[in-house]
Amino acid sequence: MSDKNRLVKSKLLRELYFEEGLTCADLALKVQKSFPLTAKLIEELVSENQVVETGLAPSTGGRRPLTYALQKGEMYLVSVAMDQFVTKIAIMDMQNNFVGPVQKVVLPLPNNPKALSILIEKIKEAIDNSGIEVKKLVGVGIGMPGFVDVKKGVNYSHLHLGNKSITRHISEKIGLQVFIDNDSSLIALAERRFGAARNETNAMVINIGWGVGLGLILNGELFRGHEGFAGEFSHIPLFLNGKLCSCGKMGCLETETSLLLILEKAKAGLEAGRLSMLTSINFDDLEVACDLLIQAVHSGDQFAVELFSKAGYNIGKGLAVLIHLLNPKSIILSGRGSCAGQIWLAPIQQALNEHCIPRLYQSTHMDISTLGLDAELIGAAALVMENFEKSQPALTAQSMGFNVAVN
Amino acid sequence: MSDKNRLVKSKLLRELYFEEGLTCADLALKVQKSFPLTAKLIEELVSENQVVETGLAPSTGGRRPLTYALQKGEMYLVSVAMDQFVTKIAIMDMQNNFVGPVQKVVLPLPNNPKALSILIEKIKEAIDNSGIEVKKLVGVGIGMPGFVDVKKGVNYSHLHLGNKSITRHISEKIGLQVFIDNDSSLIALAERRFGAARNETNAMVINIGWGVGLGLILNGELFRGHEGFAGEFSHIPLFLNGKLCSCGKMGCLETETSLLLILEKAKAGLEAGRLSMLTSINFDDLEVACDLLIQAVHSGDQFAVELFSKAGYNIGKGLAVLIHLLNPKSIILSGRGSCAGQIWLAPIQQALNEHCIPRLYQSTHMDISTLGLDAELIGAAALVMENFEKSQPALTAQSMGFNVAVN
DNA sequence: TCAGACTTTTTTAATTTTTTAATAAGTTTC
DNA sequence: GAAACTTATTAAAAAATTAAAAAAGTCTGA
Structure with missing residues (x-):
């Protein structure tokens, strides 16, 4: 049945997209087919010019297996x-x-x-x-x-x-x-497949952007919920601050942490005369302003560091909730804000120390995206x-x- | 290969445990095997006296299929x-x-x-x-x-x-x-298989007991997290009340809602002279006291209703977090506290109205356990x-x- | 009420796939 | 340098799936 083999071939191509240099045995495992069938189909894909051999993998004590990858210029x-x-x-x-x-x-x-x-x-x-x-x-x-x-x-x-x-x-x-x-x-999908959450089965990917998003990797897969709305991290009611959120409610996580909030605070602070290397910043173009602010953080500007630290602490408070509910193995900071790098870790860890049961956060690993702005x-x-x-x-x-x- | 068929037979028995009166076609679907193979194995199970025919299912427009169930007295x-x-x-x-x-x-x-x-x-x-x-x-x-x-x-x-x-x-x-x-x-597993969350793919099962537990049904399965600790609902940091929790932190959900807290408040209230039908209650035996309190709720005792309403509202605040994060289809109130019945629904709904984005809670259905104290x-x-x-x-x-x- | 068309389940037969086994080829270890 | 181990290839046997046919029951419309 040619149609059925076509399906398996599609699966093979998909696996090779997500990971180059797989051997025939790897692929047979991943597509849940027998070795002979897998070998036959790979051979066909090679002769169809969809797949190429990429040499031999290191030996594990026996004959070195052939590895495969997608042909370039085909898809x-x-x-x-x-x-x-x-x-x-x-x-x-x-x-x-x-x-x-x-x-x-x-x-x-x-x-x-x-x-x-x-x-x-x-x-x-x-x-x-x-x-x-x-x-x-x-x-x-x-x-x-x-x-x-x-x-x-x-x-x-x-x-x-x-x-x-x-x-x-x-x-x-x-x-x-x-x-x-x-x-x-x-x-989250990008981090799961190619980034800091690669092959993780249980990870929370935080999208630090104009709001604070969340992508959930549960049991190795992106979790979307009943209608696809899961991950509304920005609007969990976590603070009693009386601040009105864009969603109409009060005390959402977003009212205490987000790049937008950081920019607002930076503007207000500078207007109030805070000393900083940012004095001449232009807040009309959000992207540019944000990049400058992150540069200032990397340069050690005290005001900028302070702003990010506070935001980080509040993200940490939100993460404490996530850790209690979902016991993830790792937490990945991604999105535009992740470009600020390691600066996030200390204040977040501080919040976890204060708001998490030790046994829970101790086995949770925190990491920063390697994909940065290209993630989406x-x-x-x-x-x-x-x-x-x-x-x-x-x-x-x-x-x-x-x-x-x-x- | 007899061993492999043995595995399929185990799966068949398992499916019949979770649901009686399945047809051969149903079973074939559930164990992901072809009809002929399934039929053969069921026949074997019947002759091994593990399974019995239980008559014919109603027709859906054609020949009525045979249904099967586990033999009684065998396991x-x-x-x-x-x-x-x-x-x-x-x-x-x-x-x-x-x-x-x-x-x-x-x-x-x-x-x-x-x-x-x-x-x-x-x-x-x-x-x-x-x-x-x-x-x-x-x-x-x-x-x-x-x-x-x-x-x-x-x-x-x-x-x-x-x-x-x-x-x-x-x-x-x-x-x-x-x-x-x-x-x-x-x-949660009980509710998913035999109770109010039967066959749900996306449900939150709240265990209202001495604390407030949570069992997560995600993608149709019990979700346990990286090390099995998922569902620590009781200790999410949700309140700024300064109350010390048994876990050592402050402001946990548990400090504002649980049967234990209700009992404490009832005791304090009665000692302070609150009028109630409960005046002669003995708080030394928690189980008995709790049962009496729930009875009082059913009888319409105003003080008892008030206590449960406040606790319900705070559970609702916690549920708002869950709904934002996981977009469940249904929420089941279970555990000892669920015996209080419908009384929970209004205050919880009130909290959702206040703390949830409408699009999210509108499609979430709330229900009360039918399993009660036997659930565990x-x-x-x-x-x-x-x-x-x-x-x-x-x-x-x-x-x-x-x-x-x-x- | 009763053919006859239509559905669905069950059985049987044909096809395909997977397993198994045997052989060959290449690595590593002792 | 031989023995042990792993991958690759091929062919034959076993098992499962798919497809087709038969059986059993429902429903419709005169």
Whole structure:
């Protein structure tokens, strides 16, 4: 049955995307097939020019096994990372390299009925400019803030389209498979697959950005919850500070920690005459201002360090809740704010010391992202590949057979 | 390969334990095997007298399928539910009925080096008294409070035995497979399999007891976290009340809500002269006092209602955190406190209204346990059956073959 | 009320896949 | 340098899945 083998082949390609240099035995384990079958299918993929041999792995005491990787120049991904104001579009290859420059578009999301059509236009443009044949593009992955229902392909916060799925809509316009997810979830996916949470089964990935997002890796997989809204870390009611949050409630975590809050405090402090190397900073462009502030931290500017420390302590208070509830093995600080680096660790640890049962936090390891600002784009690409086998043509539910349909 | 079929047969028996009256098609789906194979194995189980036909299921428009159930009198379970002071031991059949009376033993856990040997003695006694042949006993399931590492079989809070696994220790003494888990996890397991969370894929089960426990059902399975400590709901830092908690920290959820706290407040209130139908209550026996208090709630006693309402509101504040983080489909109130019934719902809903983003709590359904005080015993039994296929003899890792070993 | 069309389950037969086994080739260790 | 070990390849045997046919029961419409 050729269709069924096609499915296994897709799985093989997917595994090789997530990890290069696997041996036939590794692949057989990962796709849960026998060695002879796996070997046969890999051989076919090699002769189809989808996969190449990459030499021999080190011996473990016997004959050295052949390793495999994806053929270069055969498959590409379209990756889109949106925030409230700016959207980044990239074409990526199977080795997580950007093909051509990453395109930045100023595209405000809130109450912007034109946003969707502009987005589609810009994606088309990016594809055209790349000069890559459409048939070599596997699909489009999009990360965006808001309440995203992955299955329905809907974002309840932005890009409304009545009840229609925006993934289907974009897909129809562009002619490629389209997948969306929440920005923090995609950052977590990127860290899980290629970053600081690689191969972790139990990790909390914190997205320190204009708010504070959370992507949950539970049992090795991205956890999304009943409707896909899991990870609303920003709005857990943790403080009795009477500060009004953007969500309408009071005392949310976000009212005591976020890059936006740090910037506000920096502005207020400087206006009140705080001494700092930042005096001439311009707060109109948030991204630039944030980068400068992080630079100041690295240079040891006392005011900047103080601001980040306070924010860190409050993130730590939130993490104490997470640790109690989910007993994670590791916590990864990612997103834009993670560029500030080690500065976060001490104040967070301080908060854990104060607010956590020792047995719980002692076995939890904290780490800082290695992916930094690219995390969301990489995650959007990974999202497409996570769904790769489903997106392959010629695979109807029936042709996939009894067992597969169960999933 | 007979060993491999033995594994599938174990899975079939397990599925029939969790749900009676399944058809062959149902079972084939659940064990992920083809219909012909499943049919063959069921036939074998019937002729081995392990399974019986239970008639025909209602038609869905065609031939009515045969249904199956476990043969009665062939398999039994030993189920143990411990709390800080009292331990309950029961023998259960495959239909969740108690065989003989549930044995209650006063067995204080904290700093009690004799607790383990007494426990073993009492379990032996219960088995002997039941008059059931040992070979018909599938295993022993034990629920207890504290930090339980399910995999290692260790409880870091009670019943210390150096570094040795207490499950293995008990197993050696009794000659049966033994499994342990945290009490709240087992209550969640019971609700997931037989109670208000039946077949839910995403549920939070709250154990309202002397503390406030939590069992997480995520993706249809009990979630335990990295070391098995997930669900420490009682000690999330949620209040700025300056009250010292038993864990050494301040402001834990437990300092503002729990049956113990309600009892304390009731005592203090009555001593201060609050009018109530409870005036003659004796607070020395916690269980009795708690039952009386719950009775008072059902009778509409204003003071009792007030106490439970306040506690409910604070549970609701904790639930708001859970809903933000995990976006559950349903929340089940279980454990001893759930006997108070509907009284909890209004104050909890009130707290959600105040502390939750509407989109999140609107799709979350709240429910009250139907299992009540038996939940932990049923959960302990279910724990044994969850592990049934692993606990079958004649199944070495090698005989299970390549694919199975992957898991 | 009773054919006959239609569903669904069960059984049987054919196909495919996985296992198993045997052999060859390359590494490491003693 | 031989023995032990691991991977790769091939072929034959065993087992499971899939597909097709038969059986059993429901439902519809005269």
